[in-house]
Amino acid sequence: AQKITQTQPGMFVQEKEAVTLDCTYDTSDPSYGLFWYKQPSSGEMIFLIYQGSYDQQNATEGRYSLNFQKARKSANLVISASQLGDSAMYFCAMSHQGGKLIFGQGTELSVKP
Amino acid sequence: SQTIHQWPATLVQPVGSPLSLECTVEGTSNPNLYWYRQAAGRGLQLLFYSVGIGQISSEVPQNLSASRPQDRQFILSSKKLLLSDSGFYLCAWSAQVPGTGESPLHFGNGTRLTVT
Numbered sequence: 462a463q464k465i466t467q468t469q470p471g472m473f474v475q476e477k478e479a480v481t482l483d484c485t486y487d488t489s490d491p492s493y494g495l496f497w498y499k500q501p502s503s504g505e506m507i508f509l510i511y512q513g514s515y516d517q518q519n520a521t522e523g524r525y526s527l528n529f530q531k532a533r534k535s536a537n538l539v540i541s542a543s544q545l546g547d548s549a550m551y552f553c554a555m556s557h558q559g560g561k562l563i564f565g566q567g568t569e570l571s572v573k574p
Numbered sequence: 575s576q577t578i579h580q581w582p583a584t585l586v587q588p589v590g591s592p593l594s595l596e597c598t599v600e601g602t603s604n605p606n607l608y609w610y611r612q613a614a615g616r617g618l619q620l621l622f623y624s625v626g627i628g629q630i631s632s633e634v635p636q637n638l639s640a641s642r643p644q645d646r647q648f649i650l651s652s653k654k655l656l657l658s659d660s661g662f663y664l665c666a667w668s669a670q671v672p673g674t675g676e677s678p679l680h681f682g683n684g685t686r687l688t689v690t
Contacts, residue, residue, distance in 0.1 A: 465617075494676035504662060506618075506681035513676055552617060554679075560606045560625070560668055561633075562679055564617040 463488045463557045467565035474543045475573050481528070482538040482568045484553030494556040495536040497527065500567070501549045509551075512536060543572045576601035580665045580682030587689055593638075593652040595685050597665030600646065605667040607648040608679060609640055612662040624648060625670065660689045 464487045474480035486495065497509045512520045512527045520527045528537040540547055550569050554562040580597045587593060599605055606625055610618040622640035623631045630640050637656050641649045648665055663686075666679040 496678055498681075504684045504686070506664060506666075506679075506684075508678045508680065511676060511678055554618075556676055560670070560677070561608070561620055561623055562618075563620070566617040567615075 463490070463555060463563055465553055465555050465563055465565035467553055467568050469568045470566075471569045471571070473571050473573060474540075476545060477542055479539060479541045480543055480570065482540070482551050482553075482570065484536045484538065484565060486534050486536060486553075486555050488534075488555060488557070490557070495527070495529070496554040496556070496562060497525070497536075497538045498552045498554060498564075499547075499549045500552060506552070510538070540570075545572050545574060548572045576667070576680065578665060578667055578680060578682045580685060582685060583683065584686045585688070587655050587687065589657055589689055590654045593650070593655050593659070593687070595650040595663055595665075595687075597648045597650075597682055598646055599648075599667045602646070602667070602669065604645060604670055606670055606677075607642060608666040608668075609648065609650050610664045610666065610681075612664060612684075614661075618664065622648075622650070655689045657689050660687055662686050 466485045493514045495512045499507045510522045510525045512529045524541045526539045550567045552567045553565040577600045609621040612618050620633045624642045664684045665682040668679045669677040671677045
């Protein structure tokens with residue numbers, strides 16, 4: 462069965478430093494996508510970055526990069542130069558049966574000044 | 575550009591009362607539409623999924639139902655709310671991408687439902 466695991470309920474990082482949020486997944490689908498979302502305290506879900514299972518290069522979007530290790534079934538999110546506004550819940554998600562996403566339990570990131 | 579509207583933002587309803595949450599999408603046609611629920615401090619659980627008008631897939635057995643009367647309108651309903659229906663409900667849309675292409679989900683701002 463498809464599953465997403467985020468083992469870090471909470472993380473702290475100093476402002477301007479980089480932080481890695483862990484995500485591992487399990488699937489029997491040969492083709493899948495991996496996504497990261499940010500959820501501030503206001504509740505909206507903000508799409509950050511996407512990695513396709515057949516993509517050869519790791520995805521990057523500004524300060525966000527996805528460290529995709531297919532053999533280890535991991536898709537960690539790296540945020541460089543953390544800002545106070547990065548404090549939020551972060552969810553890893555995987556596509557399942559074409560279009561639907563299953564989500565991990567999330568990691569709460571707190572950026573300290 | 576595409577936008578998604580979801581209302582109301584907050585709702586307090588007594589047990590046994592009906593529910594209707596509405597979601598509309600603008601700026602795109604034939605989207606995939608989704609209803610997710612998020613319990614406090616938890617991940618998102620997919621409730622319903624629709625690929626077209628009148629086509630609804632239910633992911634978990636429950637007290638809720640969904641309908642898609644128009645291409646860009648998705649409605650979440652209940653005839654009688656339970657305490658366990660409390661949560662944060664999020665509507666989302668994605669583009670239908672042929673082949674193995676992926677399209678991210680774009681979420682509305684959510685409805686915080688409290689059943690008392």
